[in-house]
Amino acid sequence: MQKIGIGLAGFGTVGAGVFLNLQRNRLLLAGRIGMELSVQKIVVRDPAKVRAITLPPELLAKSWRELIDDPDIQIICELMGGIDDPLELILAAIQAGKIVVTGNKALLAEHGREIFAAAMKYRVPVFFEAAAAGGVPIIMAIREAFIANHIRSMHGIINGTCNYILTQMTERGIGFQEALAEAQASGYAEADPTLDINGWDAAHKAIILASLAYGFWVGTEQIFVEGIEQITADDIRFARELGYRIKLLAIIKGDESSGIEVRVHPALIPATHVLASVHGVFNAVAVQGDVVGETLFYGRGAGQDPTASAVISDLASAALAIQAPRSHFGFTPHALYGRCKTIDEIVSQYYLRIPVLDKPGVLAQVAGVLGALNIGISSVIQPEGTEGEAVPLVLMIHDATNAQMQAALREIRALAAVKAEPRLIRVESFSS
Numbered sequence: 001m002q003k004i005g006i007g008l009a010g011f012g013t014v015g016a017g018v019f020l021n022l023q024r025n026r027l028l029l030a031g032r033i034g035m036e037l038s039v040q041k042i043v044v045r046d047p048a049k050v051r052a053i054t055l056p057p058e059l060l061a062k063s064w065r066e067l068i069d070d071p072d073i074q075i076i077c078e079l080m081g082g083i084d085d086p087l088e089l090i091l092a093a094i095q096a097g098k099i100v101v102t103g104n105k106a107l108l109a110e111h112g113r114e115i116f117a118a119a120m121k122y123r124v125p126v127f128f129e130a131a132a133a134g135g136v137p138i139i140m141a142i143r144e145a146f147i148a149n150h151i152r153s154m155h156g157i158i159n160g161t162c163n164y165i166l167t168q169m170t171e172r173g174i175g176f177q178e179a180l181a182e183a184q185a186s187g188y189a190e191a192d193p194t195l196d197i198n199g200w201d202a203a204h205k206a207i208i209l210a211s212l213a214y215g216f217w218v219g220t221e222q223i224f225v226e227g228i229e230q231i232t233a234d235d236i237r238f239a240r241e242l243g244y245r246i247k248l249l250a251i252i253k254g255d256e257s258s259g260i261e262v263r264v265h266p267a268l269i270p271a272t273h274v275l276a277s278v279h280g281v282f283n284a285v286a287v288q289g290d291v292v293g294e295t296l297f298y299g300r301g302a303g304q305d306p307t308a309s310a311v312i313s314d315l316a317s318a319a320l321a322i323q324a325p326r327s328h329f330g331f332t333p334h335a336l337y338g339r340c341k342t343i344d345e346i347v348s349q350y351y352l353r354i355p356v357l358d359k360p361g362v363l364a365q366v367a368g369v370l371g372a373l374n375i376g377i378s379s380v381i382q383p384e385g386t387e388g389e390a391v392p393l394v395l396m397i398h399d400a401t402n403a404q405m406q407a408a409l410r411e412i413r414a415l416a417a418v419k420a421e422p423r424l425i426r427v428e429s430f431s432s
């Protein structure tokens with residue numbers, strides 16, 4: 001049986017999981033692809049580290065360059081994380097004609113254009129299933145299963161940490177800080193959770209999904225990103241009263257005439273929508289194609305085994321590409337969609353919570369500001385308060401552009417009755 005040599009760069013959560021599961025399901029994989037996937041060398045940062053999964057000392061390389069130079073290695077599997085070393089490694093692998101498998105979403109979001117230009121130039125495939133939703137096979141679906149479709153929209157819950165925090169806040173009425181501390185204690189949030197809660201981990205994945213769907217590599221500066229840090233228990237409660245749940249949503253939409261939109265932010269979604277039932281650390285992506293219609297992908301977006309499942313699927317595809325070279329190198333640019341809209345152009349509905357002084361006439365003042373800017377109100381909640389004290393005034397706003405809403409916020413902040421910063425959360429109705 002033909003043996004395919006793999007150089008494994010990284011033996012952390014994912015790398016060790018890949019190594020373990022390659023061993024565990026060795027016979028099954030060999031039976032399915034007719035080749036043996038064999039790890040030839042492994043590189044880590046600290047060889048002396050005590051590890052939960054044993055790293056066979058005979059496989060240990062001194063640096064990643066040894067992986068490139070080894071003639072028995074045909075596939076480089078980059079699972080180191082970070083930017084500089086992985087970029088250097090991946091470009092060197094491509095130039096050396098070695099197929100690349102990576103799960104590095106931050107790297108692809110920032111340097112995808114350059115990596116896939118090199119992949120096409122040297123005709124070397126790059127696989128990256130683990131870089132969007134861990135164990136959920138969304139990359140293969142967009143690239144292969146939906147090749148017949150214009151992707152009209154993708155709505156993704158693609159950060160398990162945020163979804164866990166928002167689920168706890170929704171189910172137990174606790175605040176953001178308490179839910180975050182619990183997520184950290186349960187191992188669902190990193191000690192430094194910044195990239196998760198500020199929306200950028202989901203944004204990296206959204207960039208990869210949008211770029212694949214629309215044929216041009218979307219720049220990090222072209223998208224709108226907002227995290228969940230400002231969501232309060234009150235917002236969750238009001239959303240529920242209005243028939244919604246709050247999720248951190250990646251929203252990707254496109255049509256050939258007006259361009260595409262890519263944004264990641266907390267959003268109110270109807271409680272009846274299927275994505276509202278995605279709880280805890282689970283991920284889900286709803287994809288709408290013009291031919292296939294609506295589809296839904298659901299599963300674990302992170303963790304050792306789910307991510308290893310995606311990486312090993314790529315290793316198998318890479319092995320098959322060695323046997324029968326392919327003309328698709330991971331991402332093929334095309335010019336059908338052209339441009340990414342700015343957030344100011346994007347039309348949305350909104351939830352607006354304004355802490356106001358509880359006195360007669362305040363609602364009329366706010367409605368006056370909105371009306372003058374042609375912004376319609378669809379419903380209002382004004383909880384009873386004690387006259388003279390601040391109470392939250394909650395408005396649901398009809399379709400408006402971000403530019404319109406920002407203009408309204410500037411005027412609303414200036415009203416004497418407004419006692420603190422208003423809170424704007426977008427509402428996704430899934431209508432288009």
Ligand SMILES: NC(=O)c1ccc[n+]([C@@H]2O[C@H](COP(=O)([O-])OP(=O)(O)OC[C@H]3O[C@@H](n4cnc5c(N)ncnc54)[C@H](OP(=O)(O)O)[C@@H]3O)[C@@H](O)[C@H]2O)c1
Nearest residue numbers: 010011012013014044045046079080081085103104302303
């Ligand atoms: N964790 C997940 O659930 C998940 C899901 C999807 C995608 N990913 C992506 O997969 C990649 C790996 O994530 P992970 O969670 O496995 O990370 P990790 O646990 O921190 O492991 C990183 C591994 O890479 C090694 N490493 C780091 N820098 C290196 C360098 N310059 N040279 C050689 N080795 C180096 C580390 O060595 P030491 O062991 O000696 O420190 C470690 O073995 C990341 O790009 C991540 O975004 C992760």
